[in-house]
Amino acid sequence: MKHSDFKPNLEFLSSGGFPYRCTDIGQRTITAIPLRPGSRLWTEGPPYAVQEEVFDELAIASCALNHEEAIRAAITESGGLRPGFPHETITVFMQARFSPDYLAYPDKPLLRLVKVLGGDIYVAYGVRKDGEFWTILCFCLFDNEYLEIPERQFLECPVVTDDDYRARRACL
Known part of the structure; x- marks a missing residue:
């Protein structure tokens, strides 16, 4: 809407x-x-x-x-641009969403954003607290890889657009 x-x-x-x-x-x-x-x-x-x-x-x-x-x-x-997630990936996402770190994370709206880094597209699915800093747990679309990105770096990445999805899909 x-x-x-x-x-x-x-x-x-x-x-x-x-x-x-x-x-x-x-x-x-x-x-x-x-x-x-x-x-x-x-x-x-x-x-x-x-x-x-x-x-x-x-x-x-x-x-x-x-x-x-x-x-x-x-x-x-x-529009065929965004890939779906396999069951195993959703299980990892859900486990992270119920972790103590996720429940304590103060900036959950950040985790709704899909970001672009170096042409790859990352979905935030959880967080981990490292001392006084936060690490964003990400899933790399198209490559199906998990990655950890420092919160500050994730925050600085641009939000994904349809053009980013098209460009990434063209690389397959």
């Missing part, structure tokens, strides 16, 4: 498929409340009995009006 698609009281699905209702629209973000099955009392307001959540540009782009739209968008968006 796009920021302009939202209006107050619009119901939509988050990237995880959970239902939300838009409560406010900012310059580049929206706020929304999760919709719970059962009593409407949770969603009456403002003020609301549930915590409003902020959706930034990345989160907004991953939203959909319904499940069918979400599936179509995922198929269209990939």
Whole structure:
């Protein structure tokens, strides 16, 4: 979805498929409340009995009006550019997401970003604390290799674009 698609009281699905209702629209973000099955009392307001959540540009782009739209968008968006992940890789990702270091990491939004380094495309899937510094655990798309990158270096890398995916795929 796009920021302009939202209006107050619009119901939509988050990237995880959970239902939300838009409560406010900012310059580049929206706020929304999760919709719970059962009593409407949770969603009456403002003020609301549930915590409003902020959706930034990345989160907004991953939203959909319904499940069918979400599936179509995922198929269209990939356009064959982005490879999927094998089961073993997802298992590694999930183990890292439940590690004590990941749970303690203060800058989790950084881990949503896919970055480019030397023409390779890296997906952050976890973190490791090294003394007072953090290391980002990455998976290199197309090469299917795991790599550790210092947080500062990962932060300085540009965010991946479709052109980066095309260029990397052309090297195969």
